[in-house]
Amino acid sequence: MIQKQYSLQDAVAEFVKDGDTVALEGFTHLIPFAAGHEIIRQGRTGLTLVRMTPDIVADQLVGAGAVDKMIFAFTGNSSVGSLYAIRRAVEAGGPGSLALEEYSHYGLLARYQAGAAGIPFMPVRSYAGSSLPEVNPNLRKVASPFDPGVETYVVPALNPDVAIIHAQRADRHGNIQSWGILGPQQEAAFASKRTIALVEEIVPDEVIRSDPNRTAVPGFAVDAVVEVPYGAHPSFVQGYYDRDNTFYRSWSAISKNPERLEAWLQEWVHDTGDHAGYVAKLGPDFFAPLTPEPHLSTPVNYGSVR
């Protein structure tokens, strides 16, 4: 059997290199915070961060100096307030500032889709009249070969070096299952040269195989599967724990002050040693109030030969 199970430390050490283009995905849900923290711990630099919605984890990575460039569609979030590390890095201007490559949601998603599907570009139905093509040379027009009077904007394929995603569960072969809001994880994983999948739990093969339609990324497209309970905190994992809104609300004040941000990174990322240390520091009762009551899906019958 091909070895797919890694510690988070080993997965990041082996599959994330300085200067890589890293797709760290999760749309409000299933954000791989633990992987972001481990990247900071290991001191990666020069990364191009691809993320549809750079939020706190992106602010942390930028604040830690790991990121040179951000490819994105929406940064910030009304419930977070401003992401000050990102704003400082962008608004600074000049050399050393954070480079941006800006899309809208479907524009960036379509780049993943084209990258995953091995096609040079993907048409999208937006950007006509927009200023975005003036600042982003990846938004171009093509005439339809079926009607010379029709043009469409297209975006080029994107193939990140590594995708990092989080999910509820996987088997030891790396078959990844998730539910709730799915985000662009499947596209990012197939588009990337390598994929690291963090999961809340590694379950017996039989659990995964009892519901094959739930598998979003098959094992062959996953290089490392890492069991990281609470690895998406402070974001949420449907059915496992709710979003830590208190932390989200607190972030803006931390991020606003560079010294405070640095102290936070020291205390919560470096000094915790690993994600287990981070969870231990949160305390044994921390997740109790965030844990939802069970609300189970009605089983479906796949049937078996008589």
Next chain:
Amino acid sequence: MIQKQYSLQDAVAEFVKDGDTVALEGFTHLIPFAAGHEIIRQGRTGLTLVRMTPDIVADQLVGAGAVDKMIFAFTGNSSVGSLYAIRRAVEAGGPGSLALEEYSHYGLLARYQAGAAGIPFMPVRSYAGSSLPEVNPNLRKVASPFDPGVETYVVPALNPDVAIIHAQRADRHGNIQSWGILGPQQEAAFASKRTIALVEEIVPDEVIRSDPNRTAVPGFAVDAVVEVPYGAHPSFVQGYYDRDNTFYRSWSAISKNPERLEAWLQEWVHDTGDHAGYVAKLGPDFFAPLTPEPHLSTPVNYGSVR
């Protein structure tokens, strides 16, 4: 509440018109045979049948004179043997013969994808060097605007008048859930102007809502939801009944002889009156040996607020 529940008779009468382009989909699994039969009963003519894999139901529709043109990727099937009504209609040549528009699987699927996504065309990674573009003007090349030295084939959007699909279950609002082999049903439904969904059973709202990720087509994209138990026979419905391989093997001999085909259509389609009549004619014990043993998915926890 918007009325979505129809009898099969009313759904076909209201949503399938002479001359329509009809996407009748289901990839080996969940083939809407009952709808094909009802179209024959109602004497539709001049249809353009879109189907990735025209098989027995297509042979029946062609044999009944309902179809003028077929848009397809693969017709026939090793376990069926030849589809003689289709072969006769194609090999006849000349006026009155069945017109064909030929793709490969992904070429036709990509037409549905483009149609569903409102984009004028979709790039595909095939057809270079093929004879297909010589006989199908819908296979054209576009130069990449990102690299003038790169071309890709593209296919145009397809928007059928009506999609007809079959699924395991839906609620009364038309939220359609299926599992097992999913085929191009979701793409066909979103690409089409109207959608008729046949299901094995209409279940309480709570069942559908217990597993929202299972919904392939949301109710708003469905015009008619029709409860038709055994509506996919002789094809299969995962967890409900297996494929009737005996019928599949018998078809070639029926189809080979135009008189025998006509007699079969009279006996099994026209004389049965409706699908309930067809099932009754199969007999009360017919499906027992085709019914699988239960093999249930492990429930997943969506969680609920505390």
Next chain:
Amino acid sequence: MTPFTALPNNTAAADDAAAPAYTSSELLAAVSCRYLQGTRRVFAGIGLPTLAVALAQKSTSPDIEQVYESGVCGAHPPRLPETIADASLATGAEAILTMPVLFGYVLQGGWIDVGFLGAAQIDRFGSLNSSVIGDWESPDVRLPGSGGAAEVMANSAEVFVVMRRHNPTSFVRELDFCTSPSPRIAREKDPLVPAQGRGVTTVISDLGVLKADETGELCLATVHEGVSAGQVIEATGWPLKVLPGLSVTPAPTAQELDLLRNEIDPGRVYLR
């Protein structure tokens, strides 16, 4: 938000003589709700649009549906969601679509009747800026960016914009950056790209309501209680036209306020 003093409104003066005071949020929600009549599907984030759709479902438009950009359709949350990232939106929903299906098939596919958007800047024809104040390369203020706004603008049958602060720095003659172009500017700059949808038809601000005329220009349609047309014109960065028959925005009815306060948002999550 400044509370408005309730005054008898135009359409329900007799019934509402005793209507209680209401907040700006309550007014915006009630007004948005009224403009949603006849709408089937709304694409919106969390916040005032959520209240407006919930109010419509409980009053004039029981079949109206909200589609979230996360892919959630037919949500039945046990309580009002606090953020778009609220697990309760997913539990019990009728469908959670994948992102390619939601943005590709649903939004681009033309299934959305009304898209709700906000913005830092809006211009005369309803183009929106949510990217940057100042120059994109060296911004004065970096804003969040489009998110799904560019797609919502380009693909919804029409767009409603809610602007909590009506002033000349948000209602501008010229955008610093055009994130989400109006169909008018889209056709002008990219005439061969097919447009679908009418762009912004309705802007609901803290001063009044602007409606698009037949050319797409946003004009003053109603002023809120206690606001004059002159005040709105002054607060607008372009020469704001006033539609014939300018009236006062009907105040929330007692029934609307009751639903908002006691059924829809008793915790006052959005009724700040």
Next chain:
Amino acid sequence: MTPFTALPNNTAAADDAAAPAYTSSELLAAVSCRYLQGTRRVFAGIGLPTLAVALAQKSTSPDIEQVYESGVCGAHPPRLPETIADASLATGAEAILTMPVLFGYVLQGGWIDVGFLGAAQIDRFGSLNSSVIGDWESPDVRLPGSGGAAEVMANSAEVFVVMRRHNPTSFVRELDFCTSPSPRIAREKDPLVPAQGRGVTTVISDLGVLKADETGELCLATVHEGVSAGQVIEATGWPLKVLPGLSVTPAPTAQELDLLRNEIDPGRVYLR
């Protein structure tokens, strides 16, 4: 199928002196299996390739995976599937992918090492016809068409073709119609369309095995027991080159036959 008489083969002569007779299907499955060594993912329909992959899993390549065009990956059927439309392929599989994911992301994305195809006609460089005999517009025989073959040819790292009948009407100088073009003809006709994969590297027929040389031309590599090179050349519509060191196809070993007959296909569904 004609049963072959077992003869000691080249590589296992001593061990297999007492090997039983085998059928053409058994030979094709065993030979296919051997060429799969080192392969991780096979894209194939039901039939001989299923046997070859199952045999590889139980012998030389325990980690080899078969991906079905229906989207099923990591199938663990309780019995050998009778058709691609067999419900037992879905139950207990590791994943069932949607069709856009399977064809777009998996196949076009370049995840397939070996694609198995059949065809009515094959030419010297491995282009295939599965559409029509005669003229496309007025065919002598209408064949099923590409299905996924055009995509499998264009996107697999390499392609194996199994041809049950080796004769000049199937191994032709010129195809009646090119459904699935070799990378060579693809580059010639559409030089700007990027090609991925080597096209057909291996043809396994009832007479022998052809392998592509460095130019992509299919040449005779081995002849089956009892078949001469001259017979194969005669049965081939183009001037068939013979690779240096032509040998006799190693016969199925006793172990292979045991696995095929007693574990993999005891009901002889494909071992006809």
